[in-house]
Amino acid sequence: MTSPASPPPAASPDSPSAPAPSGPSLSPSPADEHVPLGRLAPLALQHVLAMVAAPVSTVFLTATALRLPPASTASLLSTVLVLCGAGSLLQSLGVWKFGARLPFVMLPGGAAAALFLQIARDHGPAVASGSVLLAAALLFAVLPLYARVVRLFPPLVMGVTVLLIGISMVKVAAQLVTGPSGTAAPRAVLLAAVTVAATVLAHLVLRGVWRRTAVLIGMAVGTLVAVATGLGTFTPAAGSGFSLPDLFPYGTPEFDPLAALPLLVFSLTTLAEITGQTVLSSETAGRTPDPGRDVPKVARADALVSLVGALFGTSLMVTSSENIGIGRLTGVRSRYVTAAAGALLVVAGLLSPLSRLVAGLPPAVVGGSALVVYAVIAVMGVEMLARAELGERSNSLVAALALAAGLLPLLAPALYNGFPGWVRTVAGSGVVAGTLAAVLLHALFTTSRRDSGVAAATRPGPGGRRRGAT
Numbered sequence: 001m002t003s004p005a006s007p008p009p010a011a012s013p014d015s016p017s018a019p020a021p022s023g024p025s026l027s028p029s030p031a032d033e034h035v036p037l038g039r040l041a042p043l044a045l046q047h048v049l050a051m052v053a054a055p056v057s058t059v060f061l062t063a064t065a066l067r068l069p070p071a072s073t074a075s076l077l078s079t080v081l082v083l084c085g086a087g088s089l090l091q092s093l094g095v096w097k098f099g100a101r102l103p104f105v106m107l108p109g110g111a112a113a114a115l116f117l118q119i120a121r122d123h124g125p126a127v128a129s130g131s132v133l134l135a136a137a138l139l140f141a142v143l144p145l146y147a148r149v150v151r152l153f154p155p156l157v158m159g160v161t162v163l164l165i166g167i168s169m170v171k172v173a174a175q176l177v178t179g180p181s182g183t184a185a186p187r188a189v190l191l192a193a194v195t196v197a198a199t200v201l202a203h204l205v206l207r208g209v210w211r212r213t214a215v216l217i218g219m220a221v222g223t224l225v226a227v228a229t230g231l232g233t234f235t236p237a238a239g240s241g242f243s244l245p246d247l248f249p250y251g252t253p254e255f256d257p258l259a260a261l262p263l264l265v266f267s268l269t270t271l272a273e274i275t276g277q278t279v280l281s282s283e284t285a286g287r288t289p290d291p292g293r294d295v296p297k298v299a300r301a302d303a304l305v306s307l308v309g310a311l312f313g314t315s316l317m318v319t320s321s322e323n324i325g326i327g328r329l330t331g332v333r334s335r336y337v338t339a340a341a342g343a344l345l346v347v348a349g350l351l352s353p354l355s356r357l358v359a360g361l362p363p364a365v366v367g368g369s370a371l372v373v374y375a376v377i378a379v380m381g382v383e384m385l386a387r388a389e390l391g392e393r394s395n396s397l398v399a400a401l402a403l404a405a406g407l408l409p410l411l412a413p414a415l416y417n418g419f420p421g422w423v424r425t426v427a428g429s430g431v432v433a434g435t436l437a438a439v440l441l442h443a444l445f446t447t448s449r450r451d452s453g454v455a456a457a458t459r460p461g462p463g464g465r466r467r468g469a470t
Contacts, residue, residue: 030333031102031285044340048348051105051320051341055080057215057373058108060366062315064176065117066125070235072249074356079245079312080108081349087305087317088342091298092335098301100294102281103335105342106305109270109318110377111162114169115262115431116315121172123259125250125313131260132310133253135267139303143296146271153272156395157402157438159384161269164406164434166378171410173374176367188364191231195222195368215369222365232362243352249313258425262432263316269435270318274298277319285333394445401441406434 035043059080063073087106094101120128142149153161177192178184199218203211226232257264275295282289298319305317390396408415409430416424427433 029286031287031335033334033336035334035336040337040340043337044344047105047338047341048344051084051107052213052216052345054107054110054320055084057219057366057369058110058113058315060361061173061176061370061373062113062117064363064366065172066120070356070360072246074352075243075246075249076313078243078349078352079309080314081345082245083305083309083312083314083317083349084108085342085345085347085349087301087319088345089339090301090305091319092339092342094297097297098304100278100297100301101335102278102287102294102298103285103333103338104277104281104298104319105338106302106317107320108309108314109316110373111165112263112266112316112318114165114172114374114377115266117172118168118262118429118431119259123256124254126252126254127256127259128315129248129250129310129313130253130255131263132306132315134255134257134260135263135316136303136306136310138264139267139270139299139306142268142271143299146296146299147292149268150271150275152439152443153269154388154442155384156388156398157435157442158269158272159381159386159388160399160402160406160438161266161381161431161435162384163378163381163403164431166374166376166381167407168410168430169374170371170378173367173370176370177364179363187231188367191222191226191362191364192368192371194225194231195219195365196372198222199369199372215372218372219361219365219369222368223361226362226365232364234360234362236356236360242350244350245312247311253310258422261426262429265432265435267316270302270316271295271299274302274319285335394449398438398441398445402434402438405437406430409433 056077059077060073062068063076068076084106088104090099091102091104091106093099116128116132119131175182177188179188195218198221199214202214202217206214206217223232223234227234275291278291278294278298279289282294302317302319306314309315309317385399388395388399390399405427407430409428413428416428419427426436
């Protein structure tokens, strides 16, 4: 009996007895299923509701930290929504070698935005925009070496990096509540607390896709309380009903490779994250995972949209797993649904009433929401470390020393003031110092264990022969 995987017997093309193709036609995978328009619109809107909290909270965290006026904030939000939509379309539909044609959406990376703000605070927003361009270009450049680079960032290293990003940005989020003086007014603290409480309550009460909008609901409740009680003000930005993104909102990008180092390191770590998300999305969409084929396509789309975004003042844009949970919950796995969600985001970004309204949120409300967002990022780092087998002595030592290297600049900001500028830039960034320490220590211990194993295998046994020899 012939195996189903075996090819049919060869036959001459000129032979009249050559068998004609037979058998049932292959049905498309769930990822390629076309959804009727009547179902497509509500399903796409569901994806938008699940993901829109990320761009809104990221933009207003950025705008408040950089002290952008309301009009610039509205323009930045329009830009981010358009880029999220364009990126989702590119990943879902695919163009040449860009986009894996999987049901993906694209968002501004929370960790990437945190590093963008850190660079902008230390070196100016023009340097931060230049750093995004350098990081996106680096991602393009390392893709041919994907298999080698991704091994540098196992869960142990990724966990340290993400945990340090979350901790450092909780500090920045607190500064949104305190303001430039560093001393918070009691009403600002109260307003931030109300925002956090409303977010937690929405997460507890709501279910399904609506639970994913808890951050947006918290911001809305915080703003209503601010206006009703006088704890804050709500002043929407002026403007027309249609807007286009502003090119070079911070001036011409400036390039400083040392200042860009946090984002350069982060762009490499995203390869490990992209790999996991691509495998998970493929499995959810009913397609056999093929990281070697799909991960470079996903990364190219991320890098391309990030390059464009840097010209309009955004941080790195990343493909997100926000929609994977919805796909599993609803059973709808078509990439055309996420493509439709991308189209809705482009329309929402170009129609400016939404962005002008949310540009007037009180800073303390944004700070309260940011505390939730970045605390969650820190917990994601803890979850990654939990998968790193910390019970093994060397892994726990790597994590401990790397976290110490990363926390020192946060706990003792003046520690490296007596060193040259390039040392302060590298060692003075908690994320960079901790990530580099984790990469180097993990490589050192891995090499040491490998060498010890080889030595043990080649050591002569009791009979004079090498161990394992026959």
